[in-house]
Amino acid sequence: MKAFTYERPATVQDAAKLAAERPNAKFIAGGTNLLDLMKLQIETPATLIDVNRLPLEKVEATQEGGLRIGALVRNSDLAAEPRVRKDYAVLAKALLAGASGQLRNKATTAGNLLQRTRCYYFYDTAMPCNKREPGSGCAAIGGFNRIMAVVGASDSCIATNPSDMAVAMRALDATVETMDPAGQTRRIPIADFHRLPGDTPQIETDLRKGEIITAVTLPKPVAGMHIYRKVRDRASYAFATVSVAAVIAGAEGGKPSAARLAFGGLAHKPWRVAEAEEALVRTGSADEAADAVLKGARGYGSNDFKIPLTRRTLRAVVAQATRA
Known part of the structure; x- marks a missing residue:
């Protein structure tokens, strides 16, 4: 160091x-x-x-009926927060699926959003990585890429976002609040917060120089069954191979009346496709929804299995909502 x-x-x-x-x-x-x-x-x-001593540790109700989560709220505390467990259960479930108890006790809301990729080659300074050293190349393409992206990737980077929390927040339409050096505040929809790699994979978020996250705001609770299904190599302390954060309403015994679907383990950012949600509501078919999620999907060898695994995982989520 x-x-x-x-x-x-x-x-x-x-x-x-x-x-x-x-x-x-x-x-x-x-x-x-x-x-x-x-x-x-x-x-x-x-x-x-x-930033640990800054006053950013509160979870507060908003005037709009939602919830404002301070940037320094610890993952364990947020998962245990009664309002989160009751009204935003998919978020509580996603948080508890992440890392280990010890890490959740230290990890913060803002830090979770900002954690960097767990790509093998990003962590190996002997190997080329455009995210670590722009222009050096991507060793994962043509290398061992089992955990890498199958959608939203580019010739410069095929890494995935590792956050469970962010996937649930994407399904809930969260907003990231920031402050800049002049004291000006900004609200960034979580859909726009993380960037796809394109030609600049080293730029991972929409944050500007000096900008600091102060909170994440959730809108009013969304009715329906809240599900977080995480497929991983072991039962704990492992990143998602594929995950689905879902809020599905009115699906008992038939087609859902509303659906929100966000995916982890597939892309550089939490992956949500409106056409997939529309297809699920229109037809009740998990396979048609998966077609929309995986449009343009591409495996790179070791991670080819992620494409059929995404279909199976979504089928299991929809079946769980239908049986409820």
């Missing part, structure tokens, strides 16, 4: 100013991802900005 300067700002705006003024500065809260990357010298920040 390389030497760095440590700062502990008193206000959110001060934190944003420091991040804008200092070259190669990083925010740190739980540090569950960043510290690992620093030990491997994948991340070598010159300044660490500790």
Whole structure:
């Protein structure tokens, strides 16, 4: 680990100013991802900005009937929050499916959104990686790519987003709130927060220089059965091979009256396709919905199995909603 300067700002705006003024500065809260990357010298920040003492730890009701989740709310606390368990159960289930109890006790809402890819080659500094070193190439293409993307990828990067929480928040139409160094706030729909790789896979989110996440807002609760199904290599402490966050209403014994479907493990960002939800409501067919989700899907060898696995996982989710 390389030497760095440590700062502990008193206000959110001060934190944003420091991040804008200092070259190669990083925010740190739980540090569950960043510290690992620093030990491997994948991340070598010159300044660490500790945000743990900022007043961003509340979960509050909004005037619109939704919920505002502070950026520093720990994953364990959010999963146990009564309003989340009651009204946003898919989020609680997704959080509890992530990592381990110890990590959930440290990991924060903002940090979870910002965690970086778990691509094997991103973590191996001896191998080329456009995300780590733009222009060096993508070793995963043509390499061992079992966990990699099958939709939304590019010739520059086929990595996947590792967050369970973000997949559920995508299904719930969450909004990410930020503050910049001037104290100006911004609201970013989670659909636009994470970026697809294109030619610039090193740019992973819509955040601007110095901008800090302050909260995530959920709209009014969505009626229906909340399901989070995660297919992984072991029962805990493993990233999703394929996951589905679903809110399905009125499906008991027939076609659903409404559906929201977001997928993890498939792309650089939580993957949600409106046409898939429309197909499920129109026909009740999980296969027709999967056709829309997987339109243009491509395997790269080791991950070819993800395409039929996505179909089977969605069928299981729809069957669970129908039996309820």
